[in-house]
Amino acid sequence: METQTFGLFGQWLNLFFWFWGLVIIAVIYFIATYNSIINLKNTVKETFSSIDTVLQNRYNLIPNLVEVVKQYMQHESWVISKVTELRASLMSNWNKNSLERFAQENELQAGLKSIFAVAENYPDLKASTNFLELQTSWSEIEDRLQAARRAYNASIKELNNKKEMFPSNIVASMMTIEDYKMFEADSSARIEKLDAKSMFS
Amino acid sequence: MNWLREYAIKKWLDDGNEISKLESFFDDFEIKSILEQVDKNRIRRYVWLFWGIISLYFLFWSLFFWEVVTINWITREANFFDTVITSSVFLIPIGLIYSAIVIFIFRKKIEWTIKEKILTKLSKKVYDNLQYDFWRKYAFWEIRELRSSNFLNSYERVDKIEDSIAFTLNKDWKYASVQWYELQTSEVRWSWKNRRRVITNHCYLLKTRLPSARINIKNDIYIKDDRSDTVWNKMLTPIIVSSFIAMISWIITKIFAIVVVSFVLCFVIVYILYHKFNWRNRVVLENLEFEKLFDVHSNDQVESRMIITTAFMDRLVKLANKTKRKYNFLFRDNVFYVKWNISSWYLEVNTWKKISSNIETFVNWYIEMKEIISFLQDMQILYLSKTDSKFIWADLNPPQYETMKDSDFGSINLGLWNLWLWNIWIGNFPWKFTLK
Numbered sequence: 001m002e003t004q005t006f007g008l009f010g011q012w013l014n015l016f017f018w019f020w021g022l023v024i025i026a027v028i029y030f031i032a033t034y035n036s037i038i039n040l041k042n043t044v045k046e047t048f049s050s051i052d053t054v055l056q057n058r059y060n061l062i063p064n065l066v067e068v069v070k071q072y073m074q075h076e077s078w079v080i081s082k083v084t085e086l087r088a089s090l091m092s093n094w095n096k097n098s099l100e101r102f103a104q105e106n107e108l109q110a111g112l113k114s115i116f117a118v119a120e121n122y123p124d125l126k127a128s129t130n131f132l133e134l135q136t137s138w139s140e141i142e143d144r145l146q147a148a149r150r151a152y153n154a155s156i157k158e159l160n161n162k163k164e165m166f167p168s169n170i171v172a173s174m175m176t177i178e179d180y181k182m183f184e185a186d187s188s189a190r191i192e193k194l195d196a197k198s199m200f201s
Numbered sequence: 202m203n204w205l206r207e208y209a210i211k212k213w214l215d216d217g218n219e220i221s222k223l224e225s226f227f228d229d230f231e232i233k234s235i236l237e238q239v240d241k242n243r244i245r246r247y248v249w250l251f252w253g254i255i256s257l258y259f260l261f262w263s264l265f266f267w268e269v270v271t272i273n274w275i276t277r278e279a280n281f282f283d284t285v286i287t288s289s290v291f292l293i294p295i296g297l298i299y300s301a302i303v304i305f306i307f308r309k310k311i312e313w314t315i316k317e318k319i320l321t322k323l324s325k326k327v328y329d330n331l332q333y334d335f336w337r338k339y340a341f342w343e344i345r346e347l348r349s350s351n352f353l354n355s356y357e358r359v360d361k362i363e364d365s366i367a368f369t370l371n372k373d374w375k376y377a378s379v380q381w382y383e384l385q386t387s388e389v390r391w392s393w394k395n396r397r398r399v400i401t402n403h404c405y406l407l408k409t410r411l412p413s414a415r416i417n418i419k420n421d422i423y424i425k426d427d428r429s430d431t432v433w434n435k436m437l438t439p440i441i442v443s444s445f446i447a448m449i450s451w452i453i454t455k456i457f458a459i460v461v462v463s464f465v466l467c468f469v470i471v472y473i474l475y476h477k478f479n480w481r482n483r484v485v486l487e488n489l490e491f492e493k494l495f496d497v498h499s500n501d502q503v504e505s506r507m508i509i510t511t512a513f514m515d516r517l518v519k520l521a522n523k524t525k526r527k528y529n530f531l532f533r534d535n536v537f538y539v540k541w542n543i544s545s546w547y548l549e550v551n552t553w554k555k556i557s558s559n560i561e562t563f564v565n566w567y568i569e570m571k572e573i574i575s576f577l578q579d580m581q582i583l584y585l586s587k588t589d590s591k592f593i594w595a596d597l598n599p600p601q602y603e604t605m606k607d608s609d610f611g612s613i614n615l616g617l618w619n620l621w622l623w624n625i626w627i628g629n630f631p632w633k634f635t636l637k
Contacts, residue, residue, distance in 0.1 A: 050503050148506075150506045
């Protein structure tokens with residue numbers, strides 16, 4: 001009888017330890033996943049702010065560039081004024097993470113590319129030291145911007161994976177996570193086949 | 202040399218011009234005469250060994266024989282066969298010493314002939330500005346820094362620079378300089394009896410300095426060869442195997458099963474924590490092929506992506522797939538390092554095999570260097586300034602000799618001491634290889 005009681009008690013004890021063991025493991029997992037999701041959210045914000053930093057450098061470049069080129073490029077003053085207007089508009093919408101802002105940034109990038117492309121027709125401008133420095137700075141800024149966008153997209157992808165994949169989606173559903181949009185190429189940049197002949201004609 | 206063409210094609214060299222270059226190089230009269238001289242030296246070695254030992258034997262035998270004859274004349278006791286046996290006993294140690302000396306001398310002579318005369322010329326075929334000198338070592342002293350960045354983490358000590366080459370990517374040394382080292386390294390371990398056990402490894406280390414890099418790299422970027430797909434894949438195998446063992450052991454004894462499961466859990470926890478607290482964050486990139494082959498670690502996600510563009514990733518994957526080597530890269534302060542492990546016999550002259558096996562070794566080296574240089578030239582295009590008039594450093598000197606600090610190399614002096622003795626023996630002045 002005593003042996004049977006002890007045996008039953010032992011089984012209940014066994015079950016008790018297994019149950020609480022599983023609960024502890026589940027709690028540890030919940031805490032770890034919660035922290036990792038918070039970490040990813042902060043990483044997304046950090047990478048977005050690094051994009052903002054690079055964009056700020058680009059905005060700072062524009063007045064110097066306009067000052068240098070406007071003396072030479074009198075026939076293309078409409079490009080310069082468009083770039084100046086876009087810059088002013090974007091500076092006023094600084095903190096917005098919106099599709100409208102991304103579209104304006106793409107327009108600004110296209111405008112700057114046009115200025116540098118058109119400057120090829122002005123040998124005096126091309127030879128100017130200031131212009132060359134600005135061109136180099138712009139090139140560095142564009143490289144950095146591209147890298148920052150890639151980092152931003154990568155961090156969003158990781159966060160989305162955590163949100164959608166099992167079993168971390170259980171923890172993610174209990175949290176409030178903003179829906180972040182990845183940077184995508186402009187529709188004009190998505191050309192399936194490039195026609196080199198028309199480009200150089 | 203028909204076998205050379207087939208061998209080169211087998212070793213991934215698909216450029217017909219390069220194969221023709223190699224063929225014409227080894228068909229050259231001067232090179233052929235050097236190879237013939239090497240073959241003659243090989244045969245001379247055997248002749249010296251054979252006749253030397255025979256002569257030594259007869260010398261000993263005759264000494265013992267005459268001694269016995271004179272004794273016989275006095276004591277009327279003589280045993281012809283005793284002289285044979287006694288002289289043989291004395292011949293063994295002396296014969297071994299003599300053989301070792303002959304083998305050493307001829308080995309060094311053959312090695313010097315091939316490396317000094319052939320490899321120096323072959324290096325010019327690889328690239329005009331390749332400087333290889335058998336007697337000179339282009340040294341570096343960033344070992345502590347490299348070790349602290351875990352780039353040389355499995356090696357506690359760099360013993361010796363076995364070979365080194367210096368070259369520049371442009372003829373006037375203004376843009377980038379490259380130094381290439383074959384290192385002999387060793388790892389000190391403590392066995393269960395607390396005795397030191399030293400394992401010798403070999404690796405190649407390529408160091409490229411980019412003085413006019415367009416991008417200033419402030420943080421370390423470490424690209425490590427890692428063929429496991431994901432962290433889970435790395436852990437899955439031990440988990441599955443351990444679970445299987447645990448299942449079997451549960452049948453045998455529950456305690457053993459608990460021990461195994463606890464061990465696996467500890468391993469998994471330690472592994473996760475190690476990766477969590479690794480000081481360099483993992484950079485996950487878009488190219489899946491690249492991710493399968495390499496792991497990138499850096500403190501700055503943006504800067505690492507400025508270097509590791511899609512073109513760069515494609516280029517690395519192409520290099521790794523073509524050469525089948527496991528490369529590790531480190532970017533630091535506009536210098537980047539490439540490291541890959543090799544066996545100890547790589548680029549070593551084998552004086553016992555036919556000369557064609559040595560040519561194969563050098564052809565391997567030629568092809569590999571061509572690939573690496575092509576990769577470096579692509580890197581130059583990617584990372585040097587396109588408007589380079591601003592970034593020319595007129596006072597950049599070629600890295601011919603750099604002062605080596607004894608404390609950084611540990612036993613490097615032993616290697617240099619051997620080299621110094623050899624130079625004395627063949628008549629070179631010691632100052633010829635003293636580094637300034």
